[in-house]
Amino acid sequence: MLGAVVRCGRASHAAAISAAAPLRAFSGLVINCEDADEWKGSENLFIDRFQRPGESWSWCSPPRGELPDRDLRPDAVVVTGSHYSATLDAPWVHATSSWLRTVVEDPACRTRVFAVCFGHQLLSQALGGRVGRLAAGGFRFDEERIEPRPLFAAMPWARGIAELSRAPEGSAGPPKVVVRRAGFESTVNGSPSPFADGRHATPPGPGSAAAAAAASAGTPFLTLLKAHEDEVLEKPPSALTLASSDKVPFEMTLVAPSAAAAAAARAATDAGEEPDWASFRALTVQGHPEFLRRELHSKILPGVLDRIETGLKERLTAEQVPECALHDWAVLEIANRFLRRDVA
Numbered sequence: 001m002l003g004a005v006v007r008c009g010r011a012s013h014a015a016a017i018s019a020a021a022p023l024r025a026f027s028g029l030v031i032n033c034e035d036a037d038e039w040k041g042s043e044n045l046f047i048d049r050f051q052r053p054g055e056s057w058s059w060c061s062p063p064r065g066e067l068p069d070r071d072l073r074p075d076a077v078v079v080t081g082s083h084y085s086a087t088l089d090a091p092w093v094h095a096t097s098s099w100l101r102t103v104v105e106d107p108a109c110r111t112r113v114f115a116v117c118f119g120h121q122l123l124s125q126a127l128g129g130r131v132g133r134l135a136a137g138g139f140r141f142d143e144e145r146i147e148p149r150p151l152f153a154a155m156p157w158a159r160g161i162a163e164l165s166r167a168p169e170g171s172a173g174p175p176k177v178v179v180r181r182a183g184f185e186s187t188v189n190g191s192p193s194p195f196a197d198g199r200h201a202t203p204p205g206p207g208s209a210a211a212a213a214a215a216s217a218g219t220p221f222l223t224l225l226k227a228h229e230d231e232v233l234e235k236p237p238s239a240l241t242l243a244s245s246d247k248v249p250f251e252m253t254l255v256a257p258s259a260a261a262a263a264a265a266r267a268a269t270d271a272g273e274e275p276d277w278a279s280f281r282a283l284t285v286q287g288h289p290e291f292l293r294r295e296l297h298s299k300i301l302p303g304v305l306d307r308i309e310t311g312l313k314e315r316l317t318a319e320q321v322p323e324c325a326l327h328d329w330a331v332l333e334i335a336n337r338f339l340r341r342d343v344a
Contacts, residue, residue, distance in 0.1 A: 029058040029072070033062060033122070035064055060096065063082070114338065115284040123255070130232070177220060
């Protein structure tokens with residue numbers, strides 16, 4: 001039977017959380033959809049990154065029968081990746097989808113959701129999108145260069161990290177989003193450098209292509225680590241595309257509470273006006289910006305080395321992980337601001 005148990009942070013015991021329980025100034029919930037033994041404790045990849053002193057962050061494991069109370073409305077929700085498919089016909093998948101759909105579509109709710117990989121697919125499917133196997137087939141594990149759309153740079157949560165770079169006067173071509181190096185220096189909006197504690201990949205060494213990109217004014221792409229067999233084939237009507245790639249059309253999306261709200265936001269941006277940014281409910285990404293170097297080397301690579309190309313194998317097994325470490329941090333910082341309704 002699916003219960004309403006939510007585990008609290010790193011605590012070893014389970015604590016029931018209900019809508020009647022008083023919430024602190026800011027509360028967060030990680031819905032950890034991965035129950036494989038080697039990923040035990042993986043909810044802390046998000047809790048450690050997002051939690052601030054005095055806040056209440058909890059987690060639950062739907063595959064193990066733990067679900068948030070039906071009426072629980074934390075300030076922030078993170079939906080993780082999983083080795084399961086979002087198309088799995090299982091009670092916990094349906095129950096989690098139903099809860100997320102209610103939270104996102106409830107006009108009175110202020111909860112914001114950040115969903116990665118499986119979470120991105122699950123939420124998209126719950127809101128009317130379609131999920132299926134990769135169009136190219138097989139299992140994809142790679143550093144994917146994804147191209148942000150102009151809407152990505154327009155988001156208030158991306159200020160100082162991304163901006164729109166227009167073509168010089170008289171030249172052809174649409175404006176490009178540039179991910180600025182300034183976003184990767186010591187701090188952005190009070191957040192520490194991703195390399196300060198050594199848990200993330202070290203910055204690329206001199207002479208590498210990644211170092212050249214990082215040393216430049218910016219890059220017209222984001223590089224994210226991808227590990228998936230499914231993808232969002234059709235985005236839900238309430239979602240706007242933030243980024244795409246030549247392999248996956250919906251790499252990142254921004255979700256409004258309804259199709260009408262999404263259409264209004266699209267019309268506003270097309271007219272050069274500011275949409276109602278406060279109305280957006282979810283930010284989703286197909287990649288894994290939360291992975292640290294230790295997870296990559298100890299938990300991921302051993303299981304996929306026989307399925308990836310030699311060049312990628314050499315890059316990822318090296319001491320230094322390429323430029324995706326920089327961009328991972330940029331995506332997490334944008335997500336952090338989005339969940340908190342912060343603007344740089």
